[in-house]
Amino acid sequence: MFSAESRYAHVPDAVFTGPGGRQIHYRRLRRIPFDIPIQATYVVADGDRFDLVSNTVYGDPLQFWRICDANRGLWPDDLLAVAGRHLDIPEQQ
Structure with a gap:
């Protein structure tokens, strides 16, 4: 269902069984580790987009989600909103 590069590739599946016996299959929540190894820092420039930043570094x-995880970005665009901000770039796995 998810490609090997997906952030959800290693998240386990689960099944919820409702009162009538109906089963709903879903993906569990993805946990973001606190100890993400950082390889570099990236300085945000005006007009940056995460797909372009990710393509540049990886x-x-x-x-791009790896960079968001390392910088605790709930809303990715907020991380790029201010030029000059330093973003941690995690090691590629």
Whole structure:
């Protein structure tokens, strides 16, 4: 269901059984570790987008979520809103 590069690839599935016996399959919550190894720092520039930043540092625009996780970004655009902000760039796994 999810590609191997997806942030949900290693999140376990679960099943909820309702009162009538109906089963609902879902993905459990993804836990973000507190000890994410950092490899570099990136300085935000005007007009930055996470897909472009991720492509620059990882060569893959779909890995933007790693940067968001390392910087505790609930709303990714907020992390890029201020030029000059320093973002932690985690090691690629």
